[in-house]
Amino acid sequence: xxxxxxxxxxxxxxxxxxxxxxxxxxxxxxxxxxxxxxxxxxxxxxxxxxxxxxxxxxxxxxxxxxxxxxxxxxx
Amino acid sequence: xxxxxxxxxxxxxxxxxxxxxxxxxxxxxxxxxxxxxxxxxxxxxxxxxxxxxxxxxxxxxxxxxxxxxxxxxxxxxxxxxxxxxxxxxxxxxxxxxxxxxxxxxxxxxxxxxxxxxxxxxxxxxxxxxxxxxxxxxxxxxxxxxxxxxxxxxxxxxxxxxxxxxxxxxxxxxxxxxxxxxxxxxxxxxxxxxxxxxxxxxxxxxxxxxxxxxxxxxxxxxxxxxxxxxxxxxxxxxxxxxxxxxxxxxxxxxxxxxxxxxxxxxxxxxxxxxxxxxxxxxxxxxxxxxxxxxxxxxxxxxxxxxxxxxxxxxxxxxxxxxxxxxxxxxxxxxxxxxxxxxxxxxxxxxxxxxxxxxxxxxxxxxxxxxxxxxxxxxxxxxxxxxxxxxxxxxxxxxxxxxxxxxxxxxxxxxxxxxxxxxxxxxxxxxxxxxxxxxxxxxxxxxxxxxxxxxxxxxxxxxxxxxxxxxxxxxxxxxxxxxxxxxxxxxxxxxxxxxxxxxxxxxxxxxxxxxxxxxxxxxxxxxxxxxxxxxxxxxxxxxxxxxxxxxxxxxxxxxxxxxxxxxxxxxxxxxxxxxxxxxxxxxxxxxxxxxxxxxxxxxxxxxxxxxxxxxxxxxxxxxxxxxxxxxxxxxxxxxxxxxxxxxxxxxxxxxxxxxxxxxxxxxxxxxxxxxxxxxxxxxxxxxxxxxxxxxxxxxxxxxxxxxxxxxxxxxxxxxxxxxxxxxxxxxxxxxxxxxxxxxxxxxxxxxxxxxxxxxxxxxxxxxxxxxxxxxxxxxxxxxxxxxxxxxxxxxxxxxxxxxxxxxxxxxxxxxxxxxxxxxxxxxxxxxxxxxxxxxxxxxxxxxxxxxxxxxxxxxxxxxxxxxx
Numbered sequence: 005x006x007x008x009x010x011x012x013x014x015x016x017x018x019x020x021x022x023x024x025x026x027x028x029x030x031x032x033x034x035x036x037x038x039x040x041x042x043x044x045x046x047x048x049x050x051x052x053x054x055x056x057x058x059x060x061x062x063x064x065x066x067x068x069x070x071x072x073x074x075x076x077x078x079x
Numbered sequence: 080x081x082x083x084x085x086x087x088x089x090x091x092x093x094x095x096x097x098x099x100x101x102x103x104x105x106x107x108x109x110x111x112x113x114x115x116x117x118x119x120x121x122x123x124x125x126x127x128x129x130x131x132x133x134x135x136x137x138x139x140x141x142x143x144x145x146x147x148x149x150x151x152x153x154x155x156x157x158x159x160x161x162x163x164x165x166x167x168x169x170x171x172x173x174x175x176x177x178x179x180x181x182x183x184x185x186x187x188x189x190x191x192x193x194x195x196x197x198x199x200x201x202x203x204x205x206x207x208x209x210x211x212x213x214x215x216x217x218x219x220x221x222x223x224x225x226x227x228x229x230x231x232x233x234x235x236x237x238x239x240x241x242x243x244x245x246x247x248x249x250x251x252x253x254x255x256x257x258x259x260x261x262x263x264x265x266x267x268x269x270x271x272x273x274x275x276x277x278x279x280x281x282x283x284x285x286x287x288x289x290x291x292x293x294x295x296x297x298x299x300x301x302x303x304x305x306x307x308x309x310x311x312x313x314x315x316x317x318x319x320x321x322x323x324x325x326x327x328x329x330x331x332x333x334x335x336x337x338x339x340x341x342x343x344x345x346x347x348x349x350x351x352x353x354x355x356x357x358x359x360x361x362x363x364x365x366x367x368x369x370x371x372x373x374x375x376x377x378x379x380x381x382x383x384x385x386x387x388x389x390x391x392x393x394x395x396x397x398x399x400x401x402x403x404x405x406x407x408x409x410x411x412x413x414x415x416x417x418x419x420x421x422x423x424x425x426x427x428x429x430x431x432x433x434x435x436x437x438x439x440x441x442x443x444x445x446x447x448x449x450x451x452x453x454x455x456x457x458x459x460x461x462x463x464x465x466x467x468x469x470x471x472x473x474x475x476x477x478x479x480x481x482x483x484x485x486x487x488x489x490x491x492x493x494x495x496x497x498x499x500x501x502x503x504x505x506x507x508x509x510x511x512x513x514x515x516x517x518x519x520x521x522x523x524x525x526x527x528x529x530x531x532x533x534x535x536x537x538x539x540x541x542x543x544x545x546x547x548x549x550x551x552x553x554x555x556x557x558x559x560x561x562x563x564x565x566x567x568x569x570x571x572x573x574x575x576x577x578x579x580x581x582x583x584x585x586x587x588x589x590x591x592x593x594x595x596x597x598x599x600x601x602x603x604x605x606x607x608x609x610x611x612x613x614x615x616x617x618x619x620x621x622x623x624x625x626x627x628x629x630x631x632x633x634x635x636x637x638x639x640x641x642x643x644x645x646x647x648x649x650x651x652x653x654x655x656x657x658x659x660x661x662x663x664x665x666x667x668x669x670x671x672x673x674x675x676x677x678x679x680x681x682x683x684x685x686x687x688x689x690x691x692x693x694x695x696x697x698x699x700x701x702x703x704x705x706x707x708x709x710x711x712x713x714x715x716x717x718x719x720x721x722x723x724x725x726x727x728x729x730x731x732x733x734x735x736x737x738x739x740x741x742x743x744x745x746x747x748x749x750x751x752x753x754x755x756x757x758x759x760x761x762x763x764x765x766x767x768x769x770x771x772x773x774x775x776x777x778x779x780x781x782x783x784x785x786x787x788x789x790x791x792x793x794x795x796x797x798x799x800x801x802x803x804x805x806x807x808x809x810x811x812x813x814x815x816x817x818x819x820x821x822x823x824x825x826x827x828x829x830x831x832x833x834x835x836x837x838x839x840x841x842x843x844x845x846x847x848x849x850x851x852x853x854x855x856x857x858x859x860x861x862x863x864x865x866x867x868x869x870x871x872x873x874x875x876x877x878x879x880x881x882x883x884x885x886x887x888x889x890x891x892x893x894x895x896x897x898x899x900x901x902x903x904x905x906x907x908x909x910x911x912x913x914x915x916x917x918x919x920x921x922x923x924x925x926x927x928x929x930x931x932x933x934x935x936x937x938x939x940x941x942x943x944x945x
Contacts, residue, residue, distance in 0.1 A: 007599045008683065036088045037471065037493070044497040048631075049557055052505070053604065055630055056561050058682040059623040060576065060601055064693055067577055067613040070590035077581050077591065 008061060011054055018050040084428060087471060089487050089649070091426040093461035093925070098421040098437070099451040104444045105410070105419045109403045109928075110174045111440050116929025117433060119462065120423040123411040132408040141401045144184045147191045148394050151386050154194060160383050165391035165944055167934065175396055183393060190386060197379045202310075204372045209306055211365040213274040213317070214345045218358050220300040220319035221272045221347045225354075269330040270323045270349075275342035277301065277316040283340050287322065290332060296323040321347075391943040398940055399930055406928050422455075424462055424925065430454065461486050463922035471496065473544045481910045482920030487649065489642045491909075491918045498635060499909050500550040505631065506847035506901035507551070509855060510559030511566035512894050517552035520545055551902075561605040562848070566889065567856035569611035576602045577609040590614075620852075624845040626678050632841025633675045635913060636834075640664055642917035658742030659826070662734035667834050669731035673724075674700055677716060703728060738827040743820045750814040829915075837912045843904050851901070855893050858885065 022043045029038035085091035096118070100108050112118050124132055155162060175183075275283055280299065287295055298321045305314035320342070322333050337344050348354050410421045425433055430452070437450040463486050467475045471492060477499070478484070478492040507513070523530060523545040530542055541548070563569045577593035585591070593609060606623075610616050640663065647655035677696055686693040694714040702709060708725045866874070866881035914920070926932075934940055 007601060010601070010603065033084050033086050033466075034468070036086045037496070040088075040493055041496050044494065045501070045554075048497060048501045049554075051631065051634060052558065052561055052627070055627045056605055056623070057601065057603075058679060059626070060607060061682060062685045062687075063595075063619075064686065065615055065619055067593040067607075067610050067619075068590060068615050069613040070588060071612075072579065072587075072591060074585065074587055077579050077585065 010057060014050060014054060014057075018046050021046050085426060085466060087466060087490055088493055089490055090463040090465050090484060090922070090925075092428065092487070093424050093464060094427045094430065094454045095457045095459065095461070096423060096425055096430070096433075097453045097455050098419075098423075099453075100410075100419045100421065100437075101441075101446055101448045101450065102412070102417045102419055104440060104446060104450070105407055106177065106403055107174075107440050107444060108437060108450065109406050110399075111436050112433070113399065113403060113406070113928055113930045113933075114174065115433065115436055116927050116931050117429045118423045118425045119925055119927045120406055120409045120421055122409045123420070123422055124409065133412055134404040134407045137404045138401060138408075140184065141397055141404065144187050145394070145397050145401070147187045148390060148397065150191060151187075151194065151383065151390055152394075154198070154379075155383050155387055155390070158380055158383055160380065160387050162387050162390060162943065165395060167395075167944060170392075172392060172395060175400070180396070180400055183396065187393070190382070194379065194382060194386075197375060197382065201372065201375045201379060204368055204375060205307075208365065208368045208372060209308070210343065211361055211368060212306060213343055215358065215361050215365065216302050217272050217274060217319050217345045218347055218354060218361065220302075221321045222351065222354055223300070224298045224321045225349065225351070268323055268325055269327065270321055270347075271330060271333045271337060271344055272319070272321045272347040273337055273342045273344035274302070274306075274317050274319055275337070275340060277318050279340055279342070280318050280320070283320075283336075283342065286336055286340070287333065290336065291324065291329055294325060294329060295333065297321070298323075394940060394943045395934065398933070398937065402928070402930070402933050423928075425927075426464055427454075460923070462925035464925035465490055465492070470546050473547050474499070476543075477547075477906065477909075479924070481914065482918075483922040483924045485919040485921040488646050488919055488922075489649075489917065491914055491920075494638065494642070494913065495909050496550070498638075498913065499905050500547065500554050502631070502635070502844065502908050503551045503898075503901050503905040504554030504558040505627075505844045506904060507555045507851060507898060508558030508562040508848055509564045509566065509851060509893070510556060510570070511564075512855070512889065512898075513552050513555030513559045515890065515894055516548065516898065517556060520548040520552050524549060551898075562852070563606040563608055563611070564852055564855070567852060567859045569606075569608035571608050572605075573603055574600075575607050575609040576600055577607060617849075621845070621849065624848055625842065626682075628841045628844040629671075629838065630675050630678060631844060632838055632912070633671050635841070635908070636667065636837060636916060637664075637672070639913040639916035640667065646917060646919075654742050654745045658745060659738065662737040662741070663830055666731050666734040666738070666831065669727040669734075671834065671838050673727050681716065735827065735831065738830065739823060743816065743823050746814070746819055747816050833915060837915075840912055841908070843908075847901055847904055851893070851897050854897065855889070858888055858893065862888070 025042035025046065026039055029035050029042065098108075129135065152162065284297060287297065299318045302317050302319060305316045307313070308315050324330055324333055334344060348357055407419070410419045412419055434452050437452055441448075441450045463483050465475055465479075465484070474496050475490075475492045478490075478495055481491075484491055504513075523542055527545075533539060533542065559565065560570075560572075563572075574596075576596055578596045579591045580594040581591060582589065593613075606620070610619055640660070643663075644656060644660045647653070647660060674696070677699065681693065681696060684693075692713050694716050696716075698711075698714065699716065702711070702714075703724045707728050708721055710721055862881050862885040866878040869877050934944065
């Protein structure tokens with residue numbers, strides 16, 4: 005079930021991913037590049053997902069349409 | 080935590096070094112350093128003109144060799160011999176010795192002589208050939224005139240006698256005269272025969288007619304084949320002419336005029352037998368000349384083919400050698416100790432490498448005098464050297480296109496690697512288009528090596544940015560999944576959170592409204608596909624995307640602002656933290672951070688569950704400024720909102736004076752305190768470069784002085800006039816409160832206004848993603864939707880045709896055009912909205928002396944390299 009707690013669960017997951025990215029980035033002079041890029045990418049993607057999820061969490065409007073064929077109405 | 084190695088996080092630590100190289104191995108050292116490409120030399124002879132420098136003579140010599148090589152290339156092009164290009168990825172050229180260069184110079188000298196003498200003789204022969212050909216034509220055509228003219232003697236005589244007779248009357252009409260055997264010589268008539276360019280004939284005729292007052296008889300015929308002018312190698316159509324006239328003087332005049340009109344006069348014998356002999360002779364000579372000509376050409380081509388095999392390598396060698404001498408010209412020469420002294424910038428961490436290279440060169444030369452490299456202290460601003468690799472190169476380029484980062488500040492390209500493609504993807508979010516882009520990017524990376532050789536400019540540009548395209552495509556796939564758009568269609572990946580609330584008497588055309596399937600179930604990833612195609616789709620997605628733009632913008636700007644903290648900390652300027660970063664951050668968060676919190680809060684409250692009316696956030700923000708402490712009825716977001724908003728507003732307003740005054744007054748206080756303690760400004764102390772004085776004693780004196788004051792055995796170099804570093808002595812020297820204050824006022828106004836305008840600027844994320852989505856759905860409905868509506872065989876054919884059209888249009892409009900536009904907008908967000916928060920862009924780029932960049936950037940060398 006996906007409900008409001010998903011945001012928190014997702015947060016925990018990405019924190020774990022970020023930690024993994026921090027510790028498993030290849031050593032060397034480009035380590036800082038790996039770390040910053042991976043963590044930034046993970047956080048950005050999480051942010052986008054969380055925003056989308058939150059926007060639909062307590063919807064203020066419902067979808068409405070009037071061109072549905074009878075066979076498809078219960079899908 | 081001092082970094083032990085240079086990372087891409089900030090520009091490499093640089094040091095000014097001084098090299099003492101024995102004069103004999105100067106060239107070898109510079110050669111080795113050029114291969115290394117890590118040192119940027121300063122010009123130590125800026126007071127000397129180009130002609131006064133030590134190695135100008137060598138450069139002249141190499142210029143000459145270069146000219147000879149270019150001459151060979153031109154000759155090869157003329158002869159149509161292809162050049163064997165040099166592929167530096169495969170072949171490496173060993174650094175040449177002076178002896179080899181001399182040999183090359185000599186060889187090219189002798190080759191030039193040989194080629195040019197071959198060329199010369201070829202041209203002479205060619206000229207001879209043309210002359211003979213012309214003569215042959217003259218003989219042939221003039222023979223015809225004579226045969227005809229012999230019949231017209233009477234008529235000619237008549238025209239000579241009678242002034243009224245038409246001068247150039249057509250010969251054909253009067254062919255009836257009988258006295259064929261009578262010779263011209265009896266009449267004292269002479270003639271001139273020759274060849275003239277066809278476009279001059281009219282002028283020639285007119286001039287003759289005017290100067291001789293009509294006392295001539297001219298005949299001409301066109302030569303059917305155009306003759307090649309050996310000087311210009313162009314084909315010129317020409318005419319043969321024969322002019323008959325009376326009297327020696329007139330004939331001499333005609334000859335002169337012919338010469339002045341650059342006509343070629345040939346001797347033709349009157350007697351037809353002699354003429355026949357002449358023709359035979361000419362033919363025989365022509366044959367000989369042609370034979371010799373062929374041989375000469377073969378030899379020339381052979382010679383040039385030989386040259387073409389190694390020409391590219393020679394050009395590269397000479398180009399490098401010239402660069403070496405140009406660099407040597409920057410060095411100062413100590414004639415007393417026969418030492419070259421060089422100064423330059425190099426990365427501090429690469430010093431051991433440079434040192435060992437020097438050592439190696441010295442050892443190889445078997446010199447007992449060691450080469451010395453010394454790090455020296457300087458107050459000059461070091462250059463910004465940002466190391467890149469294959470992946471970061473393109474990202475660094477788009478940052479450098481904006482400006483060169485200040486020495487050692489956070490490399491702005493670091494956040495750009497993710498934020499730029501990510502913000503692009505927010506605007507470009509379509510799964511289908513992203514997959515096509517991803518395939519293109521992957522293809523370019525997979526066939527990296529062969530595609531590198533493509534010289535088509537537009538493609539080369541895309542190829543250069545292939546890794547940017549890759550990251551952009553990957554993020555676009557993700558955002559496409561979030562937006563649930565694939566070519567404007569939605570994907571039903573998960574169960575929808577909505578179901579249609581169907582009335583029992585449902586007929587088609589009735590409006591149905593969705594209801595939540597399960598109060599505890601929400602669409603887990605991305606937008607619910609049930610929204611797709613609904614009447615109020617845009618209403619929902621606009622609200623969602625607008626808020627998302629604000630939140631992403633806030634996150635991006637907050638993140639960027641944090642870098643200013645890192646910068647201030649690195650440069651050890653706590654006043655920048657307390658006077659700029661902290662108040663700025665509080666100001667920004669009190670207004671826009673609060674807005675973001677409100678957006679998220681509003682989303683997370685079940686408004687229908689609580690029975691309250693959801694308030695509009697836009698009005699809330701406007702009222703927060705216009706009438707602080709007033710919340711209209713039914714617009715309350717949470718209890719205590721009034722107090723919180725007033726507090727935040729006051730907090731934000733309170734930051735403005737802090738931003739305005741803290742830094743300038745602190746700097747003034749610090750300056751006054753230093754003054755009080757007896758320190759002087761840096762620029763007020765006079766220091767000179769160790770090199771400025773040739774006098775040794777003076778030099779050591781200076782060194783000792785700095786030894787005392789700095790506690791380090793390094794001479795200070797503070798002498799000002801230098802073309803590569805901005806002369807900042809004035810700024811260093813005087814502390815001017817007014818200037819600092821004005822600067823800070825501008826900064827404050829800019830920062831506060833930018834907080835508002837930049838946040839609004841992020842709404843472009845919404846606008847562009849909306850435009851992209853709508854455009855692709857319009858394209859679908861105008862092409863594929865029509866085709867899919869048809870049935871039968873025609874429908875099938877129609878579908879195939881329409882699919883091709885739809886696919887092409889998708890690629891051109893939606894991927895290329897929309898992609899470029901989204902990229903430009905994302906670029907702006909990086910350059911303006913993000914960089915203005917932390918980056919100074921006050922540096923100057925490190926441009927080391929390197930053969931690699933030399934060969935890459937030289938346009939002339941490009942055509943020799945494969």
